[in-house]
Amino acid sequence: MRSAKDFFAPLAVGAPTPLREIPTRPSRAIHFFDPSNPKMAAKVPDMVGSVDVLLGNLEDAVKADNKLAARQGLVEVARGTEGLGGPDSPTQLWTRVNALDSPWGLDDLTTLVTEIGDRLDVVMVPKVQGAEDIHYVDRLLAQLEAKAGLDRPILVHAILETARGMVNVEEICGASPRMQGLSLGPADLAADRRMKTTRVGGGHPGYLVRQDPLSSSPEDVARERATHQQDLWHYTIARMVDACAMHGIFPYYGPFGDIADVVACEDQFRNAFLLGCVGTWSLHPKQIAIAHRVFSPAPEDVAHARRVVEAMGDGTGAVMLDGKMEDDASLKQCLVMVELAEQLSAVDPELKQRYDAIGTGA
Ligand SMILES: CC(=O)SCCNC(=O)CCNC(=O)[C@H](O)C(C)(C)COP(=O)(O)OP(=O)(O)OC[C@H]1O[C@@H](n2cnc3c(N)ncnc32)[C@H](O)[C@@H]1OP(=O)(O)O
Ligand SMILES: O=CC(=O)O
Numbered sequence: 001m002r003s004a005k006d007f008f009a010p011l012a013v014g015a016p017t018p019l020r021e022i023p024t025r026p027s028r029a030i031h032f033f034d035p036s037n038p039k040m041a042a043k044v045p046d047m048v049g050s051v052d053v054l055l056g057n058l059e060d061a062v063k064a065d066n067k068l069a070a071r072q073g074l075v076e077v078a079r080g081t082e083g084l085g086g087p088d089s090p091t092q093l094w095t096r097v098n099a100l101d102s103p104w105g106l107d108d109l110t111t112l113v114t115e116i117g118d119r120l121d122v123v124m125v126p127k128v129q130g131a132e133d134i135h136y137v138d139r140l141l142a143q144l145e146a147k148a149g150l151d152r153p154i155l156v157h158a159i160l161e162t163a164r165g166m167v168n169v170e171e172i173c174g175a176s177p178r179m180q181g182l183s184l185g186p187a188d189l190a191a192d193r194r195m196k197t198t199r200v201g202g203g204h205p206g207y208l209v210r211q212d213p214l215s216s217s218p219e220d221v222a223r224e225r226a227t228h229q230q231d232l233w234h235y236t237i238a239r240m241v242d243a244c245a246m247h248g249i250f251p252y253y254g255p256f257g258d259i260a261d262v263v264a265c266e267d268q269f270r271n272a273f274l275l276g277c278v279g280t281w282s283l284h285p286k287q288i289a290i291a292h293r294v295f296s297p298a299p300e301d302v303a304h305a306r307r308v309v310e311a312m313g314d315g316t317g318a319v320m321l322d323g324k325m326e327d328d329a330s331l332k333q334c335l336v337m338v339e340l341a342e343q344l345s346a347v348d349p350e351l352k353q354r355y356d357a358i359g360t361g362a
């Protein structure tokens with residue numbers, strides 16, 4: 001364990017000083033593209049400014065034969081795309097590198113940091129098992145940043161997609177001041193846990209509770225009864241949110257693989273939003289709008305939150321608003337909404353116009 005005094009010292013001579021606070025940049029949609037796919041890569045320049053994060057994916061979903069082309073493709077996209085990545089860019093540039101135990105992970109990091117480190121905002125590390133993985137990446141990034149002469153630290157995002165990573169979630173979040181956030185990786189996590197599912201995220205109709213029978217007679221037991229599907233991911237997301245909140249970093253839902261089912265996708269995203277996640281992955285262009293819509297508070301909720309802030313005056317005591325009690329604690333929830341609306345208004349003029357138009361709804 002590092003001493004608290006050393007925690008914010010650079011891990012290599014000449015590396016930038018670690019941040020004390022993770023910047024709250026909007027990241028409602030982390031849009032994945034395969035930089036080795038010319039059609040996808042060609043679409044990236046036009047997406048800048050209309051999606052919060054573009055992520056060049058080098059790991060799963062990129063064919064083994066294309067791994068080097070994907071890495072090189074990402075270097076070219078980053079160099080050739082105006083406004084992509086860097087502290088003041090409208091669209092952040094992230095990458096998902098190959099796993100640390102793969103034949104490509106080391107070269108992904110060394111190439112990307114030395115070639116496009118000034119544009120790269122966040123490195124997503126898959127299949128993180130524990131703090132030791134983050135410590136390894138932390139030191140390596142510091143060495144590479146020093147070598148590349150970078151003046152701001154690249155942040156690290158871990159995917160929660162192994163049972164061991166899940167058990168170690170708190171120590172992963174706290175392993176480095178670079179830790180920006182966590183995403184749920186439901187596909188790998190399901191496999192690692194030996195869950196009996198075959199989907200990429202989302203719910204499952206078999207995971208349900210059933211209404212009690214009227215009696216224990218065979219006829220009543222066999223009779224049609226109401227069932228309600230439950231959320232397979234509730235425990236995992238809730239635990240991830242707590243671990244992130246505890247460490248001042250950001251939780252995200254991950255992939256929703258049923259691209260055609262835009263309705264269930266929106267439901268899954270909204271569950272994550274309500275539980276505290278700040279964003280999600282987008283695998284297909286049509287998921288970007290869903291993510292932006294869901295992870296931006298509804299104007300009506302922002303209006304209500306503003307009314308509570310107004311009614312609460314100095315922030316203490318209790319007031320009645322529309323028949324409901326509001327106090328210091330509900331005020332804090334409302335401030336989360338109002339602050340998020342302000343952050344998003346700064347980057348999304350259309351949303352700002354809707355928030356401005358509704359005011360306090362009065
Ligand atoms: C479990 C995990 O690890 S999830 C994360 C890893 N997976 C990914 O990153 C998947 C990323 N997405 C994809 O590979 C693709 O979207 C797929 C395979 C899901 C669907 O691809 P397609 O069948 O080609 O979709 P579709 O035909 O609807 O595409 C329409 C257009 O959008 C483009 N497109 C599709 N996905 C993307 C994307 N993610 N980014 C940019 N453009 C895209 C297609 O190239 C196509 O372009 P065209 O009109 O010029 O031909
Ligand atoms: O990488 C994502 C996952 O679900 O696995």
Ligand SMILES: [Mg+2]
Nearest residue numbers: 060161185188
């Ligand atoms: Mg995965």
